[in-house]
């Protein structure tokens with residue numbers, strides 16, 4: 510009897526990234542299609558999940574959260590790359606409008622800043638960093654990831670499901686209202702949370718357990734009191750996104766105290782991590798509302814190539830169990846996680862925990878329990 514729905518679309522394959530830029534050099538990409546395929550095949554092999562395709566939701570839910578200019582840029586960027594005959598297989602910026610460039614300028618002068626015409630300038634205007642390659646299929650895949658997130662929300666709001674999992678790719682939590690970055694283009698979790706809040710009239714909680722701070726989600730809801738953003742992540746003093754994610758960022762205006770950051774030191778393992786999860790869940794339990802949107806990252810895993818924490822697969826099962834134990838409906842959306850051999854098993858453990866099924870570790874086909882390739 511299939512249990513939790515897994516929303517998936519092969520549309521993500523069009524975002525076929527092979528390289529990203531790291532400190533100015535093209536290196537093999539981390540955020541690749543294989544990630545989502547490993548999760549999908551592992552969940553299919555489990556036999557207890559039901560794969561479903563997303564339904565199209567159009568641009569309105571995206572424009573409710575993101576600047577229309579960002580949407581226009583992502584839609585047109587690759588056509589512009591071709592038109593300007595830029596000889597690159599992927600587009601990243603090398604010039605960004607950093608805050609020191611405008612130091613001393615008045616708000617009125619800042620208001621006259623404008624998006625450049627050249628696509629090389631536009632990608633900096635709408636971007637955070639150079640690790641975010643844009644390829645011909647990026648826009649379509651990013652729209653698909655939003656549809657995956659919104660379909661997962663539909664299954665919970667209209668379909669009566671206690672929980673649904675959206676296998677979003679590309680991920681979303683670094684994308685701010687007017688900015689893509691960190692492998693993210695549209696903020697799937699923020700779009701889903703805003704949709705849930707609008708449709709239910711209730712407050713919504715977002716639990717972000719990716720190893721990176723979800724700067725985009727924080728920015729989008731910074732002044733909103735009806736969306737609690739609770740994030741557990743590696744200390745931004747030492748890890749991307751570097752400039753946001755500190756514990757003293759608590760929100761402002763109506764959003765004051767609706768932003769709860771828990772930065773953790775490198776090397777943090779299961780025990781300390783689970784204590785942070787309990788604090789986040791306590792904060793969520795203190796809000797009204799019946800839905801939690803989970804930004805689910807597995808780059809907290811001990812072997813993750815870009816993360817710095819040391820969480821285990823067994824702990825993912827326990828985290829899923831504890832989150833579900835709050836008794837709220839769960840819209841679970843995939844964010845990061847880059848140790849490809851373990852990704853499927855980590856997702857399977859988390860989701861089985863959330864469903865109350867036992868932890869039943871299975872090494873991924875072709876890989877041993879440590880994630881090493883078997884002969």
Ligand SMILES: [Zn+2]
Nearest residue numbers: 719721808845
């Ligand atoms: Zn991450």
